[in-house]
Amino acid sequence: MGADTGQTPGAPGPRWQRQSRWCCLLAVLGSPAAVGAETGEASTRFNLATHGIEETLSTEDKVANVRLLTASCAACHGTNGYSVGITPVLAGLGRDYFIQQMVDFRSGARPGTVMNHNASAYTPAEIAAMADFFAALPRTGCDR
């Protein structure tokens, strides 16, 4: 219960490690050529493994967990990302666009409220898996 009672953030050790992984992701996304690309090349450009930042999640872990990971977004963004109002629809967002928003929320480049905090809690591999999940859904008209 203590977690929501106004304590200061957690231990610096693990946080710093997460930070370093994020720096790698930011570096990958930071080059102008990588940003906003929506072509087939993007999938190789954003291949986290080739940049040495593939971490503990193996492919099957990602698969087993991505549905559950993205389900957490639903409370504010609707089931499967089909928002019923005010918050953006996540379903059908381009993979690169989704990743870029999470990176920008984390750096503060995109101002926000809750998302600046929440975006920084997820690992690069988790962000990429969530981006894939939403990108594979039709933008509208999906029966939840």
Add this chain to the structure above:
Amino acid sequence: MPIKRRRFLQALSAGAGLATLGLPAVRAAKGTRIVVIGGGFGGATAAKYLRLWGPDLEVILIERNRDFISCPQSNLVLGGSRTLKDLTLGYETLTARHGVQLVHDEVNGIDPQRQTLALSEKEISYDRLVIAPGIDFVYDGIAGLEDPAVREAIPHAWKAGPQTIALRQQLEAMPNGGRFLMSIPRMPYRCPPGPYERACQVAFFLRYSKPKARITVLDANPGIVAKQDQFLEAWEEKYPGIIEYHPNQEVTAVDSATRTVTTAAGKFRADVINIIPPQRAAAIAHSAGVVNVDARWCDVDFLSYESTTRKNIHVIGDAIASTLPKSGHMANAEAKVCAAAIVAMATDQRLVGGPVFANTCYSHVNASEAIHISNVYRYDPVSRSMQSVHGNMVSEQATRLDAYYARAWAMNIWSDVLD
């Protein structure tokens, strides 16, 4: 089992990019019946997601009430900017869209050995049971509240419904110059910031309609348990001189005739009294034999929300003992972890790694401004519990933008629970 698992993994890795969708090719044994008791934020979400992710499962949701009434935002009914009708929703879509079988009935008993439930007129069996019981109030420590008639006269209004309306009516009838007294139990209780939001909402109502009225807040805790600086700022700036806050004041007695509340420090008199009593997992959890922490709460495995005392019975929501706040948002998140685990078990899959989920909570300081707190929790395999990834973040102060997003949150979570 190993062969099945290998085939499952091969099927997943075959689809490269789209594999991350993870739509399982493995199907649950036909007719596996999951019964969910309780249709609040946790139970209704569990029922929906069990069907969404396990379309071959038979899912029965048992709920005593015909309607879903949202506790989140119900303090706004006291403030006057929402009506209870705004917060009242139906269960029809769970059946129409998701095939959840709804049974509006009371569960009178659970037989874990035979895996059956006694409803008012019949018995039903289950293969796996999910209990989302919510909370009951503990009146033992407060002399005077044993009497059910007194509990009507002095409403808790901590479960949105008729008591919310009753408290609002008492406030409307209170004289200008009168005093409203509310008490807060020791943690843990449902919705940690809720009582402080309530103080704001009552102050908002009184400030305009009864400007001479005053508020006494008796808190059993040593201080404001959530969003402290933001609440204090709101109280000082928006309601100067209206709210008197007393920490470390545990209510021991209530006299409804003289309208007096007793704590170790003395007696407090008021015209309208609102005692939020101490809480525990609701009765059905006790009869299921899953209450094993402080005789009040249920210990669970945070990978599946299965009870640590009873195999085959899962517990979600406010009834569990955990590091997570007792909130509707958390119940919604826990329900999905529970549903994913049950679907995995029913289809011989295995969930690898631990869950990660977010909690966001908005507290309204008046009709148009709110404070948010957000936190992301990740399963920690060492302590086998959910731990905050990097602490919580609270708005610097109440804003209109947060109140706008509070609306977005409410619309979307209601839809995620019920549609």
